[in-house]
Amino acid sequence: MLCPGCEHENIAGEDLCSNCGLDLAGLDVGSWGVDPNDPMLSRTLDRIVLKEPLTVSPGTTVAEAIALMKARHEGCVFVTDEAGRLAGLLTERHVVVNVVAPRKDPAETTVGDVMSRDPVTLERSDPLAWALHRMGVDGMRHVAVMEGTRLVGFLSLRTVLDVLRGSPAGSIDP
Amino acid sequence: MESISDILRQHRVLDLGPLPAPRLAGNATVQQALQFLVRGRRGAIVIVEEPLRPTGIYTERDVLCRLPEGLFTSRDRRAKTPLSEVMSRPPVTIRRQASLLVAIETMSSRGFRQLVVTDRNGDLKGLLTTNDIVQYLTDQFPEETVNLPPRLHQRFHSPEGA
Numbered sequence: 001m002l003c004p005g006c007e008h009e010n011i012a013g014e015d016l017c018s019n020c021g022l023d024l025a026g027l028d029v030g031s032w033g034v035d036p037n038d039p040m041l042s043r044t045l046d047r048i049v050l051k052e053p054l055t056v057s058p059g060t061t062v063a064e065a066i067a068l069m070k071a072r073h074e075g076c077v078f079v080t081d082e083a084g085r086l087a088g089l090l091t092e093r094h095v096v097v098n099v100v101a102p103r104k105d106p107a108e109t110t111v112g113d114v115m116s117r118d119p120v121t122l123e124r125s126d127p128l129a130w131a132l133h134r135m136g137v138d139g140m141r142h143v144a145v146m147e148g149t150r151l152v153g154f155l156s157l158r159t160v161l162d163v164l165r166g167s168p169a170g171s172i173d174p
Numbered sequence: 175m176e177s178i179s180d181i182l183r184q185h186r187v188l189d190l191g192p193l194p195a196p197r198l199a200g201n202a203t204v205q206q207a208l209q210f211l212v213r214g215r216r217g218a219i220v221i222v223e224e225p226l227r228p229t230g231i232y233t234e235r236d237v238l239c240r241l242p243e244g245l246f247t248s249r250d251r252r253a254k255t256p257l258s259e260v261m262s263r264p265p266v267t268i269r270r271q272a273s274l275l276v277a278i279e280t281m282s283s284r285g286f287r288q289l290v291v292t293d294r295n296g297d298l299k300g301l302l303t304t305n306d307i308v309q310y311l312t313d314q315f316p317e318e319t320v321n322l323p324p325r326l327h328q329r330f331h332s333p334e335g336a
Contacts, residue, residue, distance in 0.1 A: 093217070157305060
C-alpha cells in the first residue's frame, strides 16, 4: 500500500512505512461506507438550486448550439420539440464524437442528427442519492430534471459536488 | 459509517485507485488528440514532456472553444497542427494526497471538470474527473438507498420488476 506521507510503496499489511516509519495501521481497512442516516442522501432535488437549461430545436445547427454553449459557459443543450417536450440532449462529447471526429461540418449538421434521444431524466421529488447513483452508473455529466412532462432544470455533476461540499450556492436552506 | 462530508474531508484522491490519464506529447497532432478523446472516454488528454511531466491539458470543451474553424473539417490542418498550439497550459493539478474536498473546491473555483493528478515531485499520476468522485461516493452508498424505488408512485409491471 501507498504511504500517505512519503508515497513509498509498502507491502500490503505493513504496520509502519518501511521508508519513513509513518503508522499505516488501519489505512488499508477501507471505508465502512456512507451512513444511511446522512440527511444528504434523502434531500430531494427541489431543495437544490437547479441550473436553467439551454434549449434548442432539433433543426438548430450544431454550429449554433456550440456558439450557445460557449456563450453561456454550459456543457450541454437540451433539445425540445414543437410541443415543448424533451426530445434529446446534445453534450460537448456528442459534438466531439459525432461531429468533429468524423469531420462533419457543424454548420451543415443539425442537432437532431447527432443528439442522444430519450435522455435519462430525474423528477424534482427524487432524492439526491438516486440522482448521484444514476449519474455515477451511467457516467452522465448532465441530467434533465422534470416536473411531470415539463423540463424545469438540469443537474450537473459540478452542481451535485458543490451541494455535497456544503457550498451555499447550490442549496436552498431547509 | 461516515457522513458524505466526512468522506469528502478525510478520503484522499489516492483512495480512488487508478485514474487513467490518456497522454500525448506536445508535438502530437490535433488529429491524434481527437482519436484519443473519442477512445479515452475521460473527457481530456494530458500533454506530457519527458515521460511524466505534465505541461498541458486538452479537454472536449477545448475542442469546441479553441479549435480554429478550419480544423473542424480539414484533415490536412488537423494532421499538421501540434497539440501544443491548442492545449491549455499549465494544467490545473492536484496532489494525490489532497482530500476529495480540496479536489472539488479546486474544480469549482477553477471551472474544470478534470484535474491532472501529480505526486510530490510533480510527476503525472492520473487524471481526476468529477465522475470519478461521484462513482467513488455511490460505491459506498448503503445498499438500501439504491434498491428503493426512487418514486413512491412507481409500480413494476411484473412481480420481478423485470
